[in-house]
Amino acid sequence: MIYLDNAATTLHKPPQTLKALVEALNTFGNSSRGTHSVSLGAAFSVYETRVKIARLFNCPKPEFAAFTLNATHALNIAVNGLLEKGDHVITTDCEHNSVLRPLYRLEEAGLITLSFLKTDAQGRADYLSIPEYVNSRTKAVICTHASNVTGNMADLEAIGRLTRERGLLFIVDASQTAGFADIDMQKMNIDVLCYTGHKGLMGPQGTGGICLGGPLSIKPLYCGGTGVQSHNKRQPEQMPTLLEAGTLNSHGLAGLSASLDFIEETGLANIREKEQRLTELFLRQLQDCQGLTLYGDLTAPQRAPLVSLNIADLSSGTAADILAQQYDIAVRPGIHCAPRMHEALGTAERGTVRFSFSYFNTEGEVKQAVQAVREIAKTVKRQ
Numbered sequence: 001m002i003y004l005d006n007a008a009t010t011l012h013k014p015p016q017t018l019k020a021l022v023e024a025l026n027t028f029g030n031s032s033r034g035t036h037s038v039s040l041g042a043a044f045s046v047y048e049t050r051v052k053i054a055r056l057f058n059c060p061k062p063e064f065a066a067f068t069l070n071a072t073h074a075l076n077i078a079v080n081g082l083l084e085k086g087d088h089v090i091t092t093d094c095e096h097n098s099v100l101r102p103l104y105r106l107e108e109a110g111l112i113t114l115s116f117l118k119t120d121a122q123g124r125a126d127y128l129s130i131p132e133y134v135n136s137r138t139k140a141v142i143c144t145h146a147s148n149v150t151g152n153m154a155d156l157e158a159i160g161r162l163t164r165e166r167g168l169l170f171i172v173d174a175s176q177t178a179g180f181a182d183i184d185m186q187k188m189n190i191d192v193l194c195y196t197g198h199k200g201l202m203g204p205q206g207t208g209g210i211c212l213g214g215p216l217s218i219k220p221l222y223c224g225g226t227g228v229q230s231h232n233k234r235q236p237e238q239m240p241t242l243l244e245a246g247t248l249n250s251h252g253l254a255g256l257s258a259s260l261d262f263i264e265e266t267g268l269a270n271i272r273e274k275e276q277r278l279t280e281l282f283l284r285q286l287q288d289c290q291g292l293t294l295y296g297d298l299t300a301p302q303r304a305p306l307v308s309l310n311i312a313d314l315s316s317g318t319a320a321d322i323l324a325q326q327y328d329i330a331v332r333p334g335i336h337c338a339p340r341m342h343e344a345l346g347t348a349e350r351g352t353v354r355f356s357f358s359y360f361n362t363e364g365e366v367k368q369a370v371q372a373v374r375e376i377a378k379t380v381k382r383q
Contacts (some may be wrong), residue, residue: 004369036285042250043161057211066210074209082139089136185211275359285366
């Protein structure tokens with residue numbers, strides 16, 4: 001199989017990730033729940049992973065990096081833990097449902113109001129217009145770093161300046177860019193960064209996190225056992241315990257830690273260069289393919305390593321089925337949990353076929369995918 005659905009989850013992981021995961025399954029106890037060696041070993045591994053995450057994103061302190069099950073979990077913590085009745089939030093049409101649905105729920109309950117930045121036909125949000133939407137109740141700007149449909153990337157540094165100047169919280173969904181793009185929370189004035197471990201970070205599913213840019217008054221999404229302050233009727237206020245009730249996925253985090261080692265050893269810039277090169281090769285070889293519609297800002301100097309397209313009048317599901325059944329190529333069709341982006345692109349009914357690339361893909365695989373798309377387009381044209 002040629003696996004080109006890495007924006008959903010990376011299939012191929014670094015060898016050391018698999019080794020670390022299996023070793024943890026056989027040797028870890030419950031992190032921070034005992035003083036015996038297997039509990040301490042798990043606790044040390046979790047802390048080591050926390051340090052690596054803080055270093056990768058330039059999070060001010062390791063304790064400001066709490067672990068979650070995924071980015072959706074982290075974003076729900078951010079939305080429900082920071083927003084209060086009467087708050088106004090600015091967001092975009094580029095967002096995934098992991099941002100939209102928590103916000104919609106609070107809006108429908110009459111707790112917050114929402115504004116959406118205007119988006120053009122190429123799926124580009126007008127981030128520089130943020131000041132026009134700010135009012136006396138505006139609390140936060142929430143945006144994705146890169147659209148999971150178009151690959152368009154936001155200028156986090158520019159947005160961070162706008163939000164900091166106006167005293168607004170800046171909450172970023174880095175699901176598609178963690179492990180691909182340079183993210184510096186302090187330089188970019190990011191107050192809350194949410195990420196998942198199983199995509200660009202090449203770690204196991206069931207891992208992710210929320211990083212705070214400094215001390216914030218944030219409510220936990222749920223409460224429970226922490227291994228400390230057991231007589232306290234409330235969730236301990238110290239980070240990261242505040243946001244980490246219950247047993248952590250220390251096995252998965254051990255795998256994520258090994259993936260972070262691989263990223264650091266390989267070099268984030270080298271990983272980005274290869275993934276961009278594969279994306280550009282795919283686009284370049286399809287430029288003259290008739291019957292093809294490509295989506296997003298394809299001229300941008302930097303974009304996430306994914307391409308959405310449609311072939312003639314085929315539904316995205318039919319095109320993906322043909323790719324899977326006749327060519328053994330895995331892609332993602334449909335709406336990609338980003339309904340507002342598809343409304344902006346005019347693909348709300350049809351969806352798109354998304355090809356997404358990882359460091360472990362090859363130029364040969366990309367060329368085979370190009371050939372498959374060309375053959376499908378020719379077949380449809382003859383019909």
